[in-house]
Amino acid sequence: MRTFIAVCLLLVPTIAVAEDTGVSITPDVVYGHKDGLALTFDVFTPKHDAKGIGILFMVSGGWYSHWAPPEQVQGLFKPLTDKGFTVFAVRHGSSPRYGIPDAVSDVRRSVRFIRKNADKYKIDPNRLGVFGMSAGGHLSLMLGTTADEGNPDDKAPVGRFSDRVQAVVAFVAPTDLTIMVKDHPQRLPAYANFPALDLGMKEAESHSPLKYVTPDDAPTLLLAGAKDALVPIDHSRKIQAEFDAKKIPNQLIEYENSGHGFVPEDMQQAVTEMAAWFEKHLAEQ
Known part of the structure; x- marks a missing residue:
């Protein structure tokens, strides 16, 4: 379990942690609270040639969300910060104490918070x-x-802001949780190792992105390993078919030699594709 989480968080073995000081790090920004605990993110801001584009990274593997010194993970974001993107490494309420509905709610709040404070971070709230x-x-x-546009009557100011994003990149992503929960007759045995998947069928469906594809969704790049035995590539293929049907800009890149963890050359190419996707869809119009 812990090995899998580490792979999910550090899938870029070919990118070394940068010694260069071209990025300013703001650690442990509090974007909310849960049961007396702080929800936090770290901010990685280019010191030069920042483009005003914000990229959120979901710190999550198995719906566990671990803290690490930001200096140690800075290399993961270097391909993005080198292009002038400001990166937010967002942590959510972690399994096993918190489940998938909590994680979804937390990261939605993080987008609202970042949009509300866009001027502070010198980013465009619409990019x-x-x-x-x-x-x-x-x-x-x-x-x-x-996504929604926020509730103008929300008592909490942050709730009045939209949680909409303008571009998505998803690596080896589960898209249909209904086939991963215990009530599914063909559930893979490995899923029993993930407490966050202890969901009823209705709750699993309500947190499955495959069920929500609509024409106003964000342009999405899917990156998947053809040999993935944990999250089979059909997860990506099925949601791509929905994106195509709804005419949402999308692309699926399949890596024939990779599984749930990409081999180094595939990961390097995938990161290049990710940066290009964000450049294409978040450039100023």
């Missing part, structure tokens, strides 16, 4: 992207498919 790996990819797709 936000999100990416994640495995469970983080699932959360990214939930943001891309279930």
Whole structure:
């Protein structure tokens, strides 16, 4: 379990942590509270040539969300910060204490908070992207498919802001949770190791991005390993078919030699594709 989570969080073995000081790090920004606990993210801001584009990274593997010193994970974001993107590494209420509905609610709040404070972070509130790996990819797709414009009557000011993102990149992402919960007769045995998947069928359906695809969804890039035995590639293929049917800009790139964790050359190419996707869909119009 812990090995799998580590792979999900550190899927870029070919990118070393940067010694360069071209990025300013703001750690542990509090975007909300849950049961007396702080919900936090770290901000990685380019010191030069920042483009005003915000990219959220979902810190999630198996719907566990772990803290690490931001200096140690800075290399994961270097391909993005080098292009002038400001990156927000968002942590959610973690399994096993908190489940998938909590994680979805938390990351939705993080988008609202970042949009509310866009001036502070010197980003355009209408140019936000999100990416994640495995469970983080699932959360990214939930943001891309279930956004709302905020509630103008919400008592909490942050709730009045939209949680909509303008571009999504999802690595090896579960898209249909109904086939991953215990009530499904063909559930893979490995899913019993993930407490967050202890959901009823109706709750699983209500947190499956495959069920929510509509024509106003964000442009989405899907990156998947053809040999993935944990999240089979059909998850990505099925949601791509829905995106195509709804005429949503999308692309699925399948890596024939990779499984749930990409081989180094595939990961390097996938990261390049991710950066290009964000450049294409978040550039100023």
